[in-house]
Amino acid sequence: MSESAVQIIAHGDRAVAEAAAAALDADPLLEGATYSILEEDEERGVWRIDAFPTTDEEAAGVEARLKAQDGLTVTVDKLADADWLAMSLSGLPPVEAGRFFVYGAHDQGRVPPNRVNLKIDAGAAFGTGHHGTTVGCLLAFDELLKRERFERVLDVGCGTGVLAIAAAKTGSRVAVGTDIDAPSVRIANENAALNQAKARFVHASGLNDRKVRGEGPYDLVFANILAPPLVALAQDIKEALKLEGVAILSGLLRTQERRVTAAYLSRGFVLERRIHRDAWSALVLRRKG
Structure with a gap:
């Protein structure tokens, strides 16, 4: 488990978000990474990726993959010290x-x-x-x-x-x-x-x-x-x-x-x-x- 649980959030248009998701899927070091991809704002054409890495290494890998995608804005939010999965x-x-x-x-x-x-x-x-x-x-x-x-x-x-x-x-x-x-x-x-x-x-x-x-x-x-x-x-x-x-x-x-x-x-x-x-x-x- 990551020493400090984080949520990684990325925003972009559909093509960019899907390309980033494909990059996550293709990385053998991120095979177990949990993330979701969905359309957040249909009118503006904004898609969103949410990732919940479970180790520090996985967090670094997901963040790097997402930030490498042109046109995607990425933020990393530290989660409170609690059972965040259950919450x-x-x-x-x-x-x-x-x-x-x-x-x-x-x-x-x-x-x-x-x-x-x-x-x-x-x-x-x-x-x-x-x-x-x-x-x-x-x-x-x-x-x-x-x-x-x-x-x-x-x-x-x-x-x-x-x-x-x-x-x-x-x-x-x-x-x-x-x-x-x-x-x-x-x-x-x-x-x-x-x-x-x-x-x-x-x-x-x-x-x-x-x-x-x-x-x-x-x-x-x-x-x-x-x-x-x-x-x-x-x-x-x-x-x-x-x-x-x-x-x-x-x-x-x-x-x-x-x-x-x-x-x-x-x-x-x-x-x-x-x-x-x-x-x-x-x-x-x-x-x-």
């Missing part, structure tokens, strides 16, 4: 995505009836449901559920486990999540228990791990990670899916759609849908070959 999460409103309602403990009394309610404790893991990539995945899944069911579901890079838990709560008999980050796996399993969902999360470095491969082939694979690993995992995701199986991919910017889509089309997938949330994209692809 920031407590102020987040619930998320509604189709039939899904994602909420934290502070919204226990606001849970609506007749919805698929998902109580998610983020802890140190990514995926409260508020990020545009997670919302995009849930919206895509909600639309698919209107016409088909998925018996076996895999969530690659599960974070808090929200996507696999959503699958388990909507009838999937097998819902498996995997992450290279051991604390995320622990938190995801705790969230599954909290939601009384039959989802299982394992610490694994790839889709060829026997704990992952043994439950396949899958009807649906979620992969809400980053564009480079989405491209690198294209063949592995294909092999994890049965024929006519569906991949819901996110964690990529709109500017990265073409590269990611091409990697899957070349392996026999067809693109069925795109969902855009802020600068982010979610892709729905079906394996045909």
